[in-house]
Amino acid sequence: MQCKKQWKRFLSELEVLLLFHHPNILELAAYFTKSEKFCLVYPYMRNGSLFDRLQCVGNTAPLSWHIRISVLIGTSKAIQYLHNTEPCLVICGSVSSANILLDDQFQPKLTDFGMAHFRPYLEHQSSTISMTSSSSKHLWYMPEEYIRQGKLSIKTDVYSFGIVIMEVLTGCKVVLDDPKHIQLRDLLMELMEKRGLDSCLSFLDKKVHPCPRNFSAKLFSLAGQCAISRAKLRPSMDEVLTTLESAQASLYFAEDPPTSLKSFRCPSPLFLENVPSIPVEDDENQNNHSLPHDKGLRKDGLTQKVPFECSQSEVTFLGFDRTTGSKRNEDACNRP
Template identity: 35%
Template structure:
């Protein structure tokens, strides 16, 4: 078996592709010590649960890597199969997107904010595929935004993807989001978690025109959530320590935890809650 060394795009949130063997259809990636996000969310092999701080950070890293793909020139690159199994974690639990083998380069003629391209058949994984893409074959950067929303919902719940959008939307309307959150995390911060859940629901809207823009709308909200997570651990924006508490969960407890709040506080949005997206 002969492995060809490949040159590829470099980004801290994309797995480094080292080579490929066309004969056997084999790809060679950099070693990622902590496996993939799916294994960690379901604690396979007895791995410890991910804290809410790690989940907020992973969400931001994945969105950042995806946005990089969408901004490639001269053609945006659409992943088409984003899911927890294709998000790998290194030794420090830094997340990187892998398996862009299904991605397609979108022709420059339609490379704009509403970029879409007609494919002859839908590709991807059930529950993560953009419903519009599946029905019409029209591929666009917001097809990945739908998949990203489903991944966000799994970060919140630690559950399988089937039906999550409906269940989370229903729980928010009833003021019962706490019942859907992953129980292995006991100190979910109230307002920030609600904000993240609503953002996830927006990303997973059935109609593409109702989904927010990844770079303009989604990433600014995620960056604020990541900053909040870092602050709870005593991490300053550019490194260093801010005298973190021996028990980092105390930082989030000051904002109230999901398990001990009233319905009123759960339904009150934070000031940086993303605005509703106007129909195109």
């Protein structure tokens, strides 16, 4: 009996890997069978699994937010690809952080299709299957309709991916060590429902530098939508991918959007740290910040004053000629 189960999982994985190819799906290097032994050979993934890197196994450095969102986007592309294949779509059935491997460049590779199921390409189709002992290790990633009734659909993968997003955001395991036997999903969903998204921000992974609030709030919201109890309310993987790409764009800003001119700080490396982004009151006395003058601008030799907006009530003029001109010109520039 056990041999039949292993043979079924072997065929399922082999079928998916031979029929479907994607940059974010772990490619098959070789396979062979001998009597009752089955072997699949894959390329070596130097950076291990996403689970190991989130837990910093082997004292590895924590993943940056840029790498984390890139891993989520790559994984979602792989799942989206499998959900949209024709004439039969593929339900992965085993999406988890342990089944997302990372190559030398930290590009994600989705693996483990032993529980994959093929379904005709119908948007809202689901089916009922019998649970096996081999799938019990993935129960923490499975929705209630699967655990109770054995119902399997593409929304099952969406739910599992939502749990992975929660792991990526918090750096926690699916089942928290303290308090014991509390699921990460249940804890975060309860906080979202009772206290709002802001209450989840305190659970952000503290092993890595803080990320912009709009980025983390958007991902917590997406995770909650994916892991909602009612399957019909979960987004499609196309919608998930769109949201992730939108969240990634917000990470290119070093901090949340400024609320005023004085709080603005341009992230471009072309702007030096010691050069203020707006004029200050003593700019008239700083030679290195004065604007270059053009004698051709005015016939009388006076350099044109250029206004810079500092605030709603103050304008500072820069750019008067320090080498030419009479004392009258200096007095005019210094006159309040």
